[in-house]
Amino acid sequence: MPRIVSGMRSTGQMHIAHYLSVLKSYKEMQEKNDCYFFFADLHVLTTGAEKTAEIKNNTLQLAVDWLSSGIDPEKATVFIQSQVPGHYQLYLLLSMITPKGWLERNPTVKDMIRDYNLQDSVGHGLLGYPVLQASDILLYKGEMVPIGKDQRPHLEITREIARRFNGIFGETFPEPKEYLREYPLIKGTDGQKMSKSLDNAIYLSDDEKTIGKKVSRMVTDPEKIRRDDPGHPEVCSVYEFHSVIGDPEKEARTTDCKSGDLGCVTCKKGLSAKLNDIIAPIREKREALLEKPANVWEILAEGNKKANITAKEVWGEIEEKVGLKYY
Ligand code: TRP
Numbered sequence: 001m002p003r004i005v006s007g008m009r010s011t012g013q014m015h016i017a018h019y020l021s022v023l024k025s026y027k028e029m030q031e032k033n034d035c036y037f038f039f040a041d042l043h044v045l046t047t048g049a050e051k052t053a054e055i056k057n058n059t060l061q062l063a064v065d066w067l068s069s070g071i072d073p074e075k076a077t078v079f080i081q082s083q084v085p086g087h088y089q090l091y092l093l094l095s096m097i098t099p100k101g102w103l104e105r106n107p108t109v110k111d112m113i114r115d116y117n118l119q120d121s122v123g124h125g126l127l128g129y130p131v132l133q134a135s136d137i138l139l140y141k142g143e144m145v146p147i148g149k150d151q152r153p154h155l156e157i158t159r160e161i162a163r164r165f166n167g168i169f170g171e172t173f174p175e176p177k178e179y180l181r182e183y184p185l186i187k188g189t190d191g192q193k194m195s196k197s198l199d200n201a202i203y204l205s206d207d208e209k210t211i212g213k214k215v216s217r218m219v220t221d222p223e224k225i226r227r228d229d230p231g232h233p234e235v236c237s238v239y240e241f242h243s244v245i246g247d248p249e250k251e252a253r254t255t256d257c258k259s260g261d262l263g264c265v266t267c268k269k270g271l272s273a274k275l276n277d278i279i280a281p282i283r284e285k286r287e288a289l290l291e292k293p294a295n296v297w298e299i300l301a302e303g304n305k306k307a308n309i310t311a312k313e314v315w316g317e318i319e320e321k322v323g324l325k326y327y
Contacts, residue, residue: 001032001033001034002033002034002143002144003033003034003035003036003140003141003142003143003144004029004033004034004035004036004142004143004144004145004146004179005035005036005038005136005137005140005142005144005145005176006026006035006036006037006038006145006146006147007037007038007039007040007043007081007133007136008022008038008039008040008062009039009040009041009043009044010039010040010041010044010055010058010059010062011044011058011062011196012054012058012061012062012196013061013062013065013196013203013204013205014062014065014069014203014204015194015196015201015202015203015204016186016194016201016202016203016204016275016278016279017186017188017194017201018065019065019069019204019278019282020183020186020244020245021148021181021183021186022146022148022181023065023066023069023070023071024069025146025181025183026066026071026076026146027069027070027071029076029146029179030071030072030075030076031075033144035075035076035077036076036077036079036140036142036307036310037066037071037076037077037078037079038078038079038080038081038084038136038307039059039062039063039079039080039081040081040136041055041058041059041080041081041082042081042082042087042088042132043081043129043132043133044058045125046112046123046125046126046128046129046132047112047116047118047126048116049123049125059080060293060296060297063078063296063299063300064286064289064290064296065204065282065286066078067285067289067296067299068204068282068283068284068285068286068289069204069282073299073302073303077303077306077307077310078299078300078303079300079303079304079306079307080300080303080304081136083300083304083307083308084139084304084307084308084311085308085311086135086139086308086311086312086314086315087132087135087136087139087311089315090135090138090139090315090318091128091131091132091135093318093322094131094134094135094138094161094165095128095131097161097164097165097168098128098131098134098157098161098164100127102130102157102160103127103128103130103131103157104127106129106130106153106154106157107153108130108150108151108152108153108154109126109127109129109130109153111150112126112129113126129154130153130154130157130158131157131161133154133155133157133158134154134157134158134161134162137155137158137176138158138161138162138165138173138176138314139310139311139314139315140307140310140311140314141173141174141314142174142176143174143176143177144176144177144178144179145158145176145177145178145179146178146179146180146181147178147179147180147181148180148181149180152178155176155178158176159175159176162174162175162176163175169321169322170321172317172318172321184244186241186244187237187240187241188200188201188202189201189202189214189215189217189218190218190219191218191219191237202214202215202275202279204279204282204283204286205283205286206279206283207283208272208276208280211272211275211276211279212269212272212276215238215268215271215272215275216265216268216272218237218238218241218268219237220236220237220238220239220264220267220268221233221235221236221264222235224236224257224264227260227263227264227265228260228261228263229260230257230258230259230260231257231258231260231262231264232257232258233253233254233257233258236257238264238267238268238271239253239254239257239267241271242267242270242271242274245274245275245278249270253267
């Protein structure tokens with residue numbers, strides 16, 4: 001079975017766009033691959049090492065989102081990055097063979113510096129973000145990595161590091177291939193990309209009322225003011241959202257919106273109901289899991305154990321190849 005490795009930074013809860021794009025693809029992958037899925041809590045430190053107070057709870061929230069969305073710890077190894085010492089170990093070794101020019105050129109790190117306003121305080125750790133990511137992948141000899149487009153430069157560096165390591169110390173790591181997620185961009189309630197920081201997201205924990213409220217505030221066609229004004233579905237984010245999540249009534253919706261037979265309020269109520277149908281079962285499982293967080297930590301502890309077994313094996317081979325095996 002091909003080995004897949006993928007992580008997500010523990011920065012808190014997931015929204016519906018994450019679910020539809022990332023979690024659904026994880027779910028498919030775990031059926032036919034040997035998957036290592038983890039919470040990248042160490043990567044969170046690269047943009048704010050002093051903000052550690054929330055990391056544990058953020059990891060818990062993320063874990064609960066994954067488990068209630070159908071990521072199955074029986075099928076995939078689900079674990080916490082910081083609980084596998086191999087990530088720290090390999091990071092140091094790989095940093096020795098990574099030219100700093102590769103890191104300084106990395107456009108995704110540059111974007112992070114801009115987005116987090118870190119121009120005057122770029123740490124060694126942030127520059128090393130892609131090296132840590134390479135360690136995550138190579139520690140398990142990952143062959144495929146599911147990522148979004150913004151992560152491509154990181155994966156390119158992982159491949160270059162693998163090639164360089166193999167060149168210096170002998171064939172050890174496969175060069176991991178990308179598994180690009182193909183999904184339409186999902187917009188938030190304000191029409192921009194759905195994102196936690198823009199406060200326009202619908203969360204997997206939102207209750208029916210909250211979903212309804214958020215959807216009712218969404219912007220539709222600005223020219224459709226009265227219920228029976230003819231609308232322009234092509235500029236309406238409610239219409240688009242219907243389509244993205246699958247719209248069996250697409251044809252009728254298009255004609256009825258254009259003719260003025262379908263009002264925005266009704267159309268939005270339909271969208272809220274559909275979103276709630278997707279979210280409700282997840283939300284219920286979330287709540288049940290959160291009643292006993294100890295059980296969630298226990299599940300992750302099992303995953304950590306499994307990940308450590310593979311990591312130790314590969315680490316042994318690395319020590320041998322590098323010439324640091326003393327005993
Ligand atoms: N950088 C990734 C992101 O922000 C998270 C990540 C960390 C990751 N390590 C990884 C993804 C290894 C894939 C493989 O989305």
